[in-house]
Amino acid sequence: MPWLKLDQGSEEWLAARRGVVTGSRFKDCRSKLQNGQPSKSCLDYARDVARERFGGTAPAKSQNAAMRTGVEQEPKARALYEARTGYMVDEVGFFATEDGFFGLSPDGLIDDDGVLEIKTIVSSDTLFTALVDGDLSAYRDQCLGYLWLLGRKWVDLVLWAPDLEKAGRKGLHIIRIDRDEDSIEKLEADLMAFVALVQDREEQLRLKAA
Numbered sequence: 001m002p003w004l005k006l007d008q009g010s011e012e013w014l015a016a017r018r019g020v021v022t023g024s025r026f027k028d029c030r031s032k033l034q035n036g037q038p039s040k041s042c043l044d045y046a047r048d049v050a051r052e053r054f055g056g057t058a059p060a061k062s063q064n065a066a067m068r069t070g071v072e073q074e075p076k077a078r079a080l081y082e083a084r085t086g087y088m089v090d091e092v093g094f095f096a097t098e099d100g101f102f103g104l105s106p107d108g109l110i111d112d113d114g115v116l117e118i119k120t121i122v123s124s125d126t127l128f129t130a131l132v133d134g135d136l137s138a139y140r141d142q143c144l145g146y147l148w149l150l151g152r153k154w155v156d157l158v159l160w161a162p163d164l165e166k167a168g169r170k171g172l173h174i175i176r177i178d179r180d181e182d183s184i185e186k187l188e189a190d191l192m193a194f195v196a197l198v199q200d201r202e203e204q205l206r207l208k209a210a
Contacts (some may be wrong), residue, residue, distance in 0.1 A: 001065055001096065001097060001098075001104075001149060001150060002095070002096065002098070002153055003093055003094060003095040003096070003097045004016055004092050004093045004094045004096070005092075005093040006093040007038045007056040008071070008093075009013055009071060009124075009191070013093070013094055013105070014074060015063055015207070016094045016096065016103065017094065017103055017105075017173055018057075019049060019052035020049070020096060020098070020100065020102065020103035021101055021102050021103070021191065021195065021198070022102075022105070023102075023103070023104040023105065023142045023145045023146065023149075024105075024142055025045055026141035026142055026144075026145045026187070026191065027137075027138065027141045027142065027205055028042055028045045028139075028160060029042060029141075029191055029194040030040045030042070030051070030187070030190045030194070031193075035161075038084065038147050038197065042194070042197075043197075044159075045142075046197045046198050047182065047201055049198045050198050050201035050202040050204075050205060051198075051205065053198065053202050054205050054206065054209070055201050060196065069120055069122050073120040073160060074107060074118050074120070075180075076081060076160075076162065077118045077120065077158055077160040077162075077172060078091075078107065078108060078116070078118065079182075080160075080165075080172050081116065081156070081172065081174065082157055084172065084174070085156075085174070087108055087110045087111070087114070088110075089108035089109070089116050090109045090110070091108055092104070092106060092107055092108065092109055095128065095149070095150065096162060097149065101195050102145075102191070104145065104146060104149060104150065106146055106150070106160075109152075110156070111151070112154070112158060113153040114152060114154050114155070115146045115147070115150060115155040116148070116155070116156050117139065117142065117143055117150050117155055117156070117157050117158065117159065118158045118160055119139060119158065119159055119160065120160045120161075120162070121158065121159055121160060121161040124148065126138075127161060131159055131161070131173060133193075134204050136157065136175065136177075136210065139157055140177070143155040143157055143177045144177075144183055144184055144187045145182070145187065145191075147177075147179045147180075147184060148184045148188060150186060152179070153178065153179050153205060154176055154177060154178050154179060155176075155177045156174050156175070156176055156177075157174070157175045157176075158172060158173070158174055158175075159173040160173075161173075162173050181192075
């Protein structure tokens with residue numbers, strides 16, 4: 001996949017993501033009601049992407065305190081990961097598929113097979129859900145998307161709680177997610193269905209606003 005060397009959060013990075021289904025939203029793309037129909041979060045995201053692909057601008061998502069903390073803490077977590085694993089992480093920008101439908105912003109690539117994804121844990125709910133309960137459902141689709149679109153074999157998902165590290169506890173936890181072809185096939189099918197949903201909404205907009 002071609003990629004652009006862009007700083008995450010920059011104006012250029014935001015522009016490159018406009019009208020693109022991004023990895024951090026793959027979970028929303030697959031969100032369904034009990035009857036199998038798209039959930040509200042799925043439909044809302046489809047409408048946003050369709051609007052941007054039509055040339056408009058979807059409402060900006062404001063950067064909250066947790067997001068700002070994640071941006072600030074990412075370099076520290078990456079350096080600590082390198083020190084603990086011995087891997088050297090190549091920082092990358094924004095990957096996009098040639099058809100312009102999908103885009104990814106991994107926190108780094110490792111050798112020829114690995115991907116790094118860092119999640120800074122701010123809320124206590126996230127700490128207990130992800131770390132204590134081991135529920136990684138909030139991040140799994142994003143990680144599978146890396147393996148699918150980048151052709152890699154594994155993702156090291158880093159859960160980083162800087163407050164615990166500062167208190168002398170173990171603040172950095174590394175969870176290896178290996179390539180799973182069955183899961184990737186299901187992800188691909190769901191994401192292509194989402195693209196069809198976006199195209200349908202874009203056509204509806206075109207009929208009314210062209």
